[in-house]
Amino acid sequence: MHxxxxxPLQSGASIRDYHLAYETYGTLNADRSNAVLVCHALNxxxxxxxxxxxxxxxxxxxxxxxxxxxxxxxxxxxxxxxNNLGSCFGxxxxxxxxxxxxxxxxxxxxxxxxxxxxxxxxxxxxxxxxTQLAAVLGGSLGGMQALSWTLQxxxxxxxxxxxxxxxxLTAENIAFNExxxxxxxxxxxxxxxxxxxxxxxxxxxxxxxxxxxxITYLSDDVxxxxxxxxxxxxxxxxxSTQDIEFQIESYLRYQGDKFSDYFDANTYLLITRALDYxxxxxxxxxxxxxxxxxxxxxxxxxxFTTDWRFSPQRSREIVKALLDNRRNVSYxxxxxxxxxxxxxxxxxxxxxxxRSYFDSIAKELQA
Amino acid sequence: xxxxxxxxxLARLVxxxxxxxxxxxxxxxxxxxxxxxRGCSGYGVEIDDANVLxxxxxxxxxxxxxxxxxxxxxxxxxxxxxLQIDTLQHxxxxxxxxRETARVGRxxxxxxxxxxxxxxxxxxxxxxxxxxRRLPYQWYDTPNIRxxxxxxxxxxxxxxxxxxxxxxxxxxxxxxxxxxxxxxxTAVFHFEHA
Numbered sequence: 161m162h163x164x165x166x167x168p169l170q171s172g173a174s175i176r177d178y179h180l181a182y183e184t185y186g187t188l189n190a191d192r193s194n195a196v197l198v199c200h201a202l203n204x205x206x207x208x209x210x211x212x213x214x215x216x217x218x219x220x221x222x223x224x225x226x227x228x229x230x231x232x233x234x235x236x237x238x239x240x241x242x243n244n245l246g247s248c249f250g251x252x253x254x255x256x257x258x259x260x261x262x263x264x265x266x267x268x269x270x271x272x273x274x275x276x277x278x279x280x281x282x283x284x285x286x287x288x289x290x291t292q293l294a295a296v297l298g299g300s301l302g303g304m305q306a307l308s309w310t311l312q313x314x315x316x317x318x319x320x321x322x323x324x325x326x327x328x329l330t331a332e333n334i335a336f337n338e339x340x341x342x343x344x345x346x347x348x349x350x351x352x353x354x355x356x357x358x359x360x361x362x363x364x365x366x367x368x369x370x371x372x373x374x375i376t377y378l379s380d381d382v383x384x385x386x387x388x389x390x391x392x393x394x395x396x397x398x399x400s401t402q403d404i405e406f407q408i409e410s411y412l413r414y415q416g417d418k419f420s421d422y423f424d425a426n427t428y429l430l431i432t433r434a435l436d437y438x439x440x441x442x443x444x445x446x447x448x449x450x451x452x453x454x455x456x457x458x459x460x461x462x463x464f465t466t467d468w469r470f471s472p473q474r475s476r477e478i479v480k481a482l483l484d485n486r487r488n489v490s491y492x493x494x495x496x497x498x499x500x501x502x503x504x505x506x507x508x509x510x511x512x513x514x515r516s517y518f519d520s521i522a523k524e525l526q527a
Numbered sequence: 528x529x530x531x532x533x534x535x536x537l538a539r540l541v542x543x544x545x546x547x548x549x550x551x552x553x554x555x556x557x558x559x560x561x562x563x564x565r566g567c568s569g570y571g572v573e574i575d576d577a578n579v580l581x582x583x584x585x586x587x588x589x590x591x592x593x594x595x596x597x598x599x600x601x602x603x604x605x606x607x608x609x610l611q612i613d614t615l616q617h618x619x620x621x622x623x624x625x626r627e628t629a630r631v632g633r634x635x636x637x638x639x640x641x642x643x644x645x646x647x648x649x650x651x652x653x654x655x656x657x658x659x660r661r662l663p664y665q666w667y668d669t670p671n672i673r674x675x676x677x678x679x680x681x682x683x684x685x686x687x688x689x690x691x692x693x694x695x696x697x698x699x700x701x702x703x704x705x706x707x708x709x710x711x712x713t714a715v716f717h718f719e720h721a
Contacts, residue, residue, distance in 0.1 A: 460583075476600060479590060479600065480600045483570070483590075483600060483601065483602075483605070484602060484605075486546070488588055489570070489588060489590070490582070490583055490588050490589050490590070491589070491590045491591055491592075492576075492579050492583070492589075492591050493591045493592075494576075495576070509576045509580065512580045513579065513580055513583050516580060516583040516584040517583050519584070520583070520584075520586050
């Protein structure tokens with residue numbers, strides 16, 4: 161959907177003439193009360209569920225969670241997936257042309273924040289004629305958007321489901337993002353972010369960024385279980401410093417290669433920066449309780465015990481701030497082995513809690 | 528102790544409209560009852576996955592926490608009533624949690640199996656640990672790691688400067704006020720911090 165009007169951004173800059181890619185699933189009911197907005201994290205898109213006709217392996221990134229008869233049941237809810245500004249899956253991003261100059265944005269694409277994305281999503285909902293969401297749902301960075309929705313538009317959200325998320329990033333988390341960004345920026349093919357003009361892609365940087373990211377999304381246990389010290393070929397060591405020796409190396413290189421084929425380098429910088437900047441308590445001298453006083457939605461928070469990137473402790477901080485404000489909140493801490501990635505995987509306890517929570521939202525719709 | 532009569536007897540200690548924290552809330556039946564019948568609000572705290580799910584299913588707000596890690600998440604006096612119904616006996620740090628219950632709630636209600644109930648005494652006299660409807664486990668597989676009596680709790684409450692507002696036994700859903708330490712399978716204490 162095209163938006164000609166100016167969207168003011170948190171940085172003081174603005175963007176106009178932009179496009180937002182979105183998909184919807186299910187049917188909006190007569191009183192427009194059954195809409196669920198799904199917010200995506202770093203490398204996902206508006207394609208949250210279902211498959212594209214005739215395309216193999218085109219399942220949406222949260223297809224196990226969203227669809228007919230699934231925990232977020234599209235037979236009952238009207239689900240909206242939207243690709244965020246600055247991303248690289250159809251919405252306006254650094255690979256598109258600046259409307260003033262006609263040149264590719266590249267490094268000149270404005271820095272966008274979680275709050276900016278939420279504002280853009282709100283305008284999309286305006287156009288779709290949806291004043292209030294039954295729920296806003298997101299994991300990780302998507303959970304930050306869901307939380308931000310309840311602060312920026314408290315009247316427009318009845319429920320917020322925040323999975324494997326945090327009220328801000330820790331220093332360690334920002335550090336991981338910075339390593340990834342440096343890998344990209346120092347790639348000779350990056351050209352200060354204007355690599356499109358040079359007809360190259362900083363694939364080396366993207367690969368390394370993805371490799372380090374991927375490590376942090378898993379847990380030590382899962383990596384050991386999946387790869388252990390298994391060698392790539394045979395049982396004899398090669399005594400080489402540069403060849404692939406262990407299976408884990410092969411796996412990470414494969415993930416890096418795959419990622420660098422489809423992901424945009426500037427998008428990676430923009431989205432990790434949005435993660436770094438998110439901190440609703442900042443305007444309240446670091447007091448999250450005061451920051452969340454605006455929220456009126458009912459909350460479900462979910463975290464995973466082995467997630468060290470967005471640890472349960474961070475979710476508990478949000479729960480505490482909601483308790484302090486006497487808001488409705490439920491919190492499930494799922495003892496899953498898969499680290500941060502657990503939020504995208506099937507776990508009976510996780511799926512059960514999500515299904516039950518959305519069932520109760522659906523019941524409210526009928527009441 | 529899930530039978531309706533016992534639940535109602537305990538619910539009478541919770542004033543209508545109270546903000547309630549139910550520690551070890553199980554499947555959320557008590558909070559559900561308090562919300563529907565007595566206009567209360569609040570949260571349950573549970574560690575067990577199946578119970579957390581049951582609470583979400585019935586629309587009771589639940590926080591999944593291990594009580595042995597304390598109640599740091601909850602502010603002083605932030606609830607009118609804090610319940611510990613059949614919870615104390617499972618806690619490693621039962622005394623700390625009692626103090627935490629008194630800190631977080633303006634009043635507290637604790638109910639637990641009274642080991643001095645006469646059938647238990649009889650069993651001990653015969654030289655065996657009791658296995659009853661109220662204490663259905665063998666000594667080697669019981670989740671009840673704290674075994675105490677009605678009188679024991681009075682001592683612990685005094686030690687921690689708790690003011691007992693009311694106390695009684697519960698047997699077959701009925702209040703037992705005469706010789707509760709011998710005549711009731713469940714001990715109930717309603718208290719506030721001094």
